[in-house]
Amino acid sequence: EAAVTQSPRSKVAVTGGKVTLSCHQTNNHDYMYWYRQDTGHGLRLIHYSYVADSTEKGDIPDGYKASRPSQENFSLILELASLSQTAVYFCASSRGLNQDTQYFGPGTRLLVL
Amino acid sequence: GDSVTQTEGQVALSEEDFLTIHCNYSASGYPALFWYVQYPGEGPQFLFRASRDKEKGSSRGFEATYDKGTTSFHLRKASVQESDSAVYYCALAPNSGGSNAKLTFGKGTKLSVKS
DSSP states (O other), X not given: OOOEEEEOSEEEEOTTOOEEEEEEEOSOOSEEEEEEEETTTEEEEEEEEEETTEEEEOSOOTXXXXXXXXXXXXXXXXXXXXXXXXXXXXXXXXXXXXXXXOEEOOOEXXXXX | OOEEXXXXXXXXXXXXXXXXXXXXXXXXXXXEEEEEEEOXXXXXXXXXXXXXXTOEEEETTEEEEOXXXXXXXXXXESSOOGGGOEEEEEEEEOSSOSTTOOOEEOOOEEEEEEO
């Protein structure tokens, strides 16, 4: 069974502060992704990575950085958190990119005040 | 660019009703089409996929048929249960390869089933 875990599961942050969301997968997958979920927008891709020490921009990368220190770990970093970044964030992994099934973590609920 | 349009907002049904959630896509060639389901408090999970025209995907009583002519992949279930209450996402992945071959999701449709 595919396993993607995220920490923390919820977080309250202050505007202008730094936030780091962590993701860990035990699937031995090469690809990892960060999405944000907002009502009315569905799931939107922020960053993704296909190999350790390399990340790629997704569709909405502004205000976010990503880090992939190992195949298993992928972090999303908000250097200066803003109110508009309040959302639920999901990490996912897949074996390949094109048409492979993605396996999602349980999500992190972020509230920026 | 690629896009997915699905039934907007919420669908409210009673148990044993027939379900249809519409999904239409815009993409070149033959993208792979997916349905994901998200239960409250969880991440989305894969339901099924199809990659060729007229191919049917199915799982847990849900099914959808890839229709290249109408660019559609509508989700159907003959008799819904309260446990089917969830948000359903249609998604596509292009078959073109390269760094742009990412999964594109629709905005999601919330299904609420009353007993």
